[in-house]
Amino acid sequence: MNAESHFVELDGERCIHLRRFPGEGQVLFLLHGAIENGRIFYSRSGRGLAPWLAERGYDVWVMDLGGRGGSRPRIARGSRYSQTDSILREIPAAQDYIGQQRPGVSQHWIAHSWGGVLMNAVLARFPERARSVASLVFFGSKRRVRVWNLRRLLYVDLIWCWLSPLIVLLAGYLPARRLRFGSDDESRLSFSHGRRWVRETRWVDPIDGFDYRAALAEQRLPPTLYLAGAADAALGHPEDVKRLMAESGKGKQRFLLLAKAEGYARDYGHIDMLTAPEAGEDHFPVVLDWLAEHGEGKG
Numbered sequence: 001m002n003a004e005s006h007f008v009e010l011d012g013e014r015c016i017h018l019r020r021f022p023g024e025g026q027v028l029f030l031l032h033g034a035i036e037n038g039r040i041f042y043s044r045s046g047r048g049l050a051p052w053l054a055e056r057g058y059d060v061w062v063m064d065l066g067g068r069g070g071s072r073p074r075i076a077r078g079s080r081y082s083q084t085d086s087i088l089r090e091i092p093a094a095q096d097y098i099g100q101q102r103p104g105v106s107q108h109w110i111a112h113s114w115g116g117v118l119m120n121a122v123l124a125r126f127p128e129r130a131r132s133v134a135s136l137v138f139f140g141s142k143r144r145v146r147v148w149n150l151r152r153l154l155y156v157d158l159i160w161c162w163l164s165p166l167i168v169l170l171a172g173y174l175p176a177r178r179l180r181f182g183s184d185d186e187s188r189l190s191f192s193h194g195r196r197w198v199r200e201t202r203w204v205d206p207i208d209g210f211d212y213r214a215a216l217a218e219q220r221l222p223p224t225l226y227l228a229g230a231a232d233a234a235l236g237h238p239e240d241v242k243r244l245m246a247e248s249g250k251g252k253q254r255f256l257l258l259a260k261a262e263g264y265a266r267d268y269g270h271i272d273m274l275t276a277p278e279a280g281e282d283h284f285p286v287v288l289d290w291l292a293e294h295g296e297g298k299g
Contacts, residue, residue: 003042003051005070006061008097016090017070018097019062021054026134026295027102028053029095030062033113033141034194035174035182037069038062040112040274049110049287052280056288059102063094065118068184075185077172082189083197084207087121095122095129106134106296109222110287112274113236114194116141116226120248123222124215135294136224137287140236140270143244145198151233161195168192203247216249223252225290227283229268230259236270254290258283 006018019038030050032040041062042048054060065086067075075081098107111119116138123130145156159181168174174191176182186194193206203213226245228238238257245253258268265278273279 006097006101007070008093010066010089010093013073014066015072016066016094017064017072018094019050019064019070021050021060021062023054023057023059025057025059026291027098027105027107028058028060028291029098029107029109030060031091031109031111031115031119032063032065032068033111033115034190035176035184035186036112037184038064039069039183040271043275049274049279049284052284053288058291059105061094061098063091066090067187075173075187079173079187080189081187082207083118083121083193084205086118086190087125087205091118091122092126092129095132099132107132108135108137108291108294109133110137110139111141112139113141113270116244117143117197120216120221120244121212124212124219125210127215127219130219130222133222134296135222135290137227137290138224138241138244139227139273140229140232140241141226141244142236142240143197143203143247144201145234145237145240146243147234147237147239149233152237155234156198161199164191165195213247216247219249219251221249221251223254223294224248225254225256225287227256227258227273227287229270229273230257230261231267231269232273234270256283256286 004020008016030041032038041050050060050062064071066081109119168188173188174186204211226241228241258264265282
């Protein structure tokens, strides 16, 4: 498919990469999660959620957070990228840039994993930005991890909360791509901030103390579809996804479990809910129906 790279300059030194799959329809703004980049939504062969939606007429924009994917400069020792900066500057700058390219066209925001936490955090900080967001769709998004099982102990407690801080201390950042437990790296600050949010009941910004949970409790977010995989035992467990729903305002919410028992082709996990060959015929059409139902801010 046709695809374009756009770059949004932030301060003369840093720029954010947006991969656009052009269409004439409504705008879709896609955001990846931790130790990822935008490629979770598209492959070199043209497969994935982003091209799938573009083929159906949507104007799809995929963001790389600071230092990931095509955004520059790359994450390295000494990088000052942080979650707070992503929330206050990077994501709003991307939304504004897309709005300049397609003025007056409503946006749907779609995220995988931690990207959903960051998108909700942006709307908590800037409630006025929700006026141009028709709906939200989150794949495997959770903030806190409260489930207990062996995979949680391995991936969250051992790798993320114990081993990774030691690596960050030595390297100055988390080289997850080189270590082969992620598709991209995390800066020291982004990693440490995310690690705190995963473990703490309080949802407070580590830099300026902003209380996201309290702010969202008073808001009505755009209609939000939460998808969780039945085989996602730790990184986006269905119960933890529901916990994010509970602390994300008073708006319309729908929960969808991707499980054989619910009529889907397989019990999906954290990554294959976006990458499995069956997804295009299995649950992507549900997302398409959701976007159509909430087009131009309906619902």
